Amino acid sequence: MDFRFSDEQRMIRDTAAAFLAEVSDSAAVRAAMATEIGYDRQLWQRICGEMYLQATHIPESCGGMGLGYVELVAIMEQMGRYLLCAPFFSTVCLAGNALLVAGSAAQQQEYLAQIAAGELTATLAHTGVTGEWGAQGVTAVYRQRAGQYVLDGKLRYVVDGHTADLLLVAAREEGSSGEQGISLFAVPAASAGIERTWLPTVDQTRKLAEIGLSGLAVPASALLGEAGAAWPDLSKTLDLATIALAAEQMGGTQRVLDMTVDYTRERVQFNRPIASFQAVKHIAADMMLKAEVARSAVYYAGCIAQEALSGDALGAELPEAASVAKAYCSDAYFANSADALQLHGGVGFTWEYDVHLYLKRAKASEHFLGNGAHHRERVASLLLDTPNA
Amino acid sequence: MQLSFSAEDEQFREEVAGWLQRNLTGEFEQLKFRGGPGDEHMFPQERKAWEQKLAEGGWTCVGWPRAYGGRGCSIEQQVIFFEEYARAGAPGRVGHIGEGLAGPTIIAFGSQAQKEKYLPGIVAGTELWCQGYSEPGAGSDLANVRTRARFDATRNQWLITGQKVWTSLAHESDYCFIIARTDPDSAAHQGLGFFLVKMDQPGIEIRPIQQITGTSEFNEVFFDDAECGADDIVGAPGEGWKVAMGLLGFERGVSTLGQQMLFQNELDEIVNIARDNGAARDPVIRQRIADAHIGLKIMRYNSLRMLSGSEDGSLQQEALIYKLYWASWHRDLGELAMDVLGMQSEILEAPPYELSRLQSMYLFVRSDTIYGGTNEIQRNIIAERGLGMPREPKVQIKVQDSQ
Numbered sequence: 001m002d003f004r005f006s007d008e009q010r011m012i013r014d015t016a017a018a019f020l021a022e023v024s025d026s027a028a029v030r031a032a033m034a035t036e037i038g039y040d041r042q043l044w045q046r047i048c049g050e051m052y053l054q055a056t057h058i059p060e061s062c063g064g065m066g067l068g069y070v071e072l073v074a075i076m077e078q079m080g081r082y083l084l085c086a087p088f089f090s091t092v093c094l095a096g097n098a099l100l101v102a103g104s105a106a107q108q109q110e111y112l113a114q115i116a117a118g119e120l121t122a123t124l125a126h127t128g129v130t131g132e133w134g135a136q137g138v139t140a141v142y143r144q145r146a147g148q149y150v151l152d153g154k155l156r157y158v159v160d161g162h163t164a165d166l167l168l169v170a171a172r173e174e175g176s177s178g179e180q181g182i183s184l185f186a187v188p189a190a191s192a193g194i195e196r197t198w199l200p201t202v203d204q205t206r207k208l209a210e211i212g213l214s215g216l217a218v219p220a221s222a223l224l225g226e227a228g229a230a231w232p233d234l235s236k237t238l239d240l241a242t243i244a245l246a247a248e249q250m251g252g253t254q255r256v257l258d259m260t261v262d263y264t265r266e267r268v269q270f271n272r273p274i275a276s277f278q279a280v281k282h283i284a285a286d287m288m289l290k291a292e293v294a295r296s297a298v299y300y301a302g303c304i305a306q307e308a309l310s311g312d313a314l315g316a317e318l319p320e321a322a323s324v325a326k327a328y329c330s331d332a333y334f335a336n337s338a339d340a341l342q343l344h345g346g347v348g349f350t351w352e353y354d355v356h357l358y359l360k361r362a363k364a365s366e367h368f369l370g371n372g373a374h375h376r377e378r379v380a381s382l383l384l385d386t387p388n389a
Numbered sequence: 390m391q392l393s394f395s396a397e398d399e400q401f402r403e404e405v406a407g408w409l410q411r412n413l414t415g416e417f418e419q420l421k422f423r424g425g426p427g428d429e430h431m432f433p434q435e436r437k438a439w440e441q442k443l444a445e446g447g448w449t450c451v452g453w454p455r456a457y458g459g460r461g462c463s464i465e466q467q468v469i470f471f472e473e474y475a476r477a478g479a480p481g482r483v484g485h486i487g488e489g490l491a492g493p494t495i496i497a498f499g500s501q502a503q504k505e506k507y508l509p510g511i512v513a514g515t516e517l518w519c520q521g522y523s524e525p526g527a528g529s530d531l532a533n534v535r536t537r538a539r540f541d542a543t544r545n546q547w548l549i550t551g552q553k554v555w556t557s558l559a560h561e562s563d564y565c566f567i568i569a570r571t572d573p574d575s576a577a578h579q580g581l582g583f584f585l586v587k588m589d590q591p592g593i594e595i596r597p598i599q600q601i602t603g604t605s606e607f608n609e610v611f612f613d614d615a616e617c618g619a620d621d622i623v624g625a626p627g628e629g630w631k632v633a634m635g636l637l638g639f640e641r642g643v644s645t646l647g648q649q650m651l652f653q654n655e656l657d658e659i660v661n662i663a664r665d666n667g668a669a670r671d672p673v674i675r676q677r678i679a680d681a682h683i684g685l686k687i688m689r690y691n692s693l694r695m696l697s698g699s700e701d702g703s704l705q706q707e708a709l710i711y712k713l714y715w716a717s718w719h720r721d722l723g724e725l726a727m728d729v730l731g732m733q734s735e736i737l738e739a740p741p742y743e744l745s746r747l748q749s750m751y752l753f754v755r756s757d758t759i760y761g762g763t764n765e766i767q768r769n770i771i772a773e774r775g776l777g778m779p780r781e782p783k784v785q786i787k788v789q790d791s792q
Contacts, residue, residue: 002391265779
């Protein structure tokens with residue numbers, strides 16, 4: 001038992017941190033977030049071509065680095081810390097994991113290899129207009145026709161959906177409900193029958209889109225796994241993505257604390273740095289508690305995600321570990337951002353200071369893939385909805 | 390990162406579990422799940438006998454070096470021992486203050502003679518210890534100790550006068566380790582001594598404190614020229630604070646996982662009640678139960694981080710927040726227990742004031758956020774040591790009654 005980063009994992013984290021500190025400073029984030037595509041294509045090429053971050057947990061057989069989920073989590077933490085604007089989460093954590101979990105060898109060779117090479121961006125579109133995260137959220141439908149699948153429906157809240165090259169689309173067989181009848185399809189975003197609309201968002205640092213499907217015809221080779229039986233794979237994909245998102249949230253949770261400590265040590269009122277007032281220190285202490293507890297939850301979940309991907313025994317804990325991490329990190333990130341704004345006083349309310357960027361990212365990330373209440377209910381169901389032994 | 394234990398450690402786990410299963414029987418059966426926090430006053434004699442049973446099996450002081458009679462267990466094995474101990478429902482240890490505090494202090498700072506005199510009794514489970522730090526005027530401000538120790542050269546004894554408070558198990562203990570002022574003109578951390586004092590003597594009087602639970606685990610201890618041998622001061626006069634605080638830096642919390650097993654037992658009981666009485670259908674209660682479960686899960690992960698240690702042995706951030714985290718979590722669990730029970734939570738087991746386990750827990754947890762550094766003191770420590778925020782400027786405010 002050794003619950004620490006290895007030297008190699010620490011090096012990966014530190015290298016990512018140093019790179020992101022340079023390329024994802026406040027000016028870079030603000031420039032990217034003001035655009036419709038939401039990221040700097042040249043920076044994305046550097047991330048992929050110089051740093052190979054997108055290749056981290058993609059198997060070597062597909063041209064990736066073949067590292068583990070803990071390494072990915074360590075990188076996501078840094079991306080959250082620096083509020084990176086890039087199609088990394090969508091391409092690697094949503095689409096990449098879907099392909100890893102549900103893709104055939106041929107699909108992995110085709111798409112994961114392109115992702116690893118930095119030649120393809122991708123995303124996962126699964127929830128409909130209601131924005132529900134469970135199986136019932138899948139509302140787009142498909143029917144089989146002449147060896148093809150024809151898809152119709154509207155998918156919303158698709159991260160980078162307006163810019164991704166490849167869409168992994170969840171749809172259900174017409175007339176099915178619940179966890180039955182769900183299928184996953186890999187579809188080039190430029191296909192006829194797909195209409196993509198950017199949805200302007202309060203949090204400008206991560207872009208969302210709506211995807212309209214009308215009579216979209218895809219070949220049988222676009223299907224991931226077995227028709228109508230994709231829910232377990234989709235659910236596992238969402239759990240893996242949830243852990244990556246929690247890592248990003250944890251990085252932000254820590255960053256707003258760091259910003260707050262720096263600011264309160266400099267800001268003088270009543271002839272003292274305000275950091276010397278207990279009223280301020282106690283809030284900061286609670287913020288540190290949340291950041292450290294979030295860290296413990298995320299690192300553990302990262303280990304479990306790795307076990308789940310490599311088929312090891314503790315992998316069965318994946319749904320619970322994902323919900324534990326996401327429930328805690330969602331609440332911790334928003335609470336810390338809100339406290340950070342409060343302790344920054346008036347300047348925290350200005351567009352000029354970065355605190356609001358984190359506050360907004362925190363709320364958006366909290367809702368995406370299910371908020372604290374959603375994940376607590378998932379845990380409650382595991383605990384309470386079986387009869388007493 | 391590696392989450393699983395080695396095969397060797399898993400074998401050790403079976404050894405511990407097997408021993409407990411064979412020995413926590415007969416006269417000791419009644420001790421299962423007894424004697425924990427809030428229940429420490431129960432079965433003192435039987436738990437003393439259990440302590441010696443443990444010693445026979447070599448299961449006291451498992452983390453101490455073999456040279457001092459310990460079992461020399463690795464951190465992993467200590468974790469396993471405490472987990473299995475709690476899982477088996479083995480009783481709260483009456484020897485834990487000697488094993489966890491007095492002994493390690495003597496090992497780190499004591500003389501050879503003190504080691505030979507005191508350590509064997511702790512290992513054998515025959516001599517129990519209590520702790521004399523807090524005083525009426527020295528709670529959060531622990532260095533404000535008023536108890537005095539004056540050396541009487543003619544009797545070759547230290548004579549101790551003053552009052553200690555919140556001393557658990559005082560009436561069951563053979564010895565007490567205390568900090569007392571060796572220099573009467575000193576203040577705060579200066580001029581203190583660390584003494585090992587025999588409890589059974591005319592200069593010591595013990596008075597139980599009745600708590601909000603109606604029970605009395607804590608005591609006041611009055612010292613009136615109580616004697617302490619010249620050889621029974623640890624370190625030099627004036628070094629008492631250094632000795633008293635010395636162990637904190639090494640604390641990695643091996644017993645925390647055992648404590649969490651007790652918490653898990655409590656939470657399991659609450660979950661079972663909720664399923665039986667329908668509270669599990671209340672969406673607000675469901676959220677709170679899930680929140681408690683999540684909080685306890687992460688408490689374990691946090692401990693695993695603590696136990697894995699930092700690269701350079703320094704006190705880590707996750708260790709700094711631990712007390713505030715578990716104490717606040719446990720306090721909330723007490724409220725949850727009562728809210729799951731609903732009106733039934735009001736009904737006593739028996740008059741005049743016999744509480745159920747969960748009722749007792751609900752009340753006792755109010756002390757968790759106070760003893761061992763209040764939540765407020767913990768937040769100061771976190772902010773100052775963890776975040777490097779400045780201390781409050783010292784201001785002199787005249788206090789009318791200096792006591």
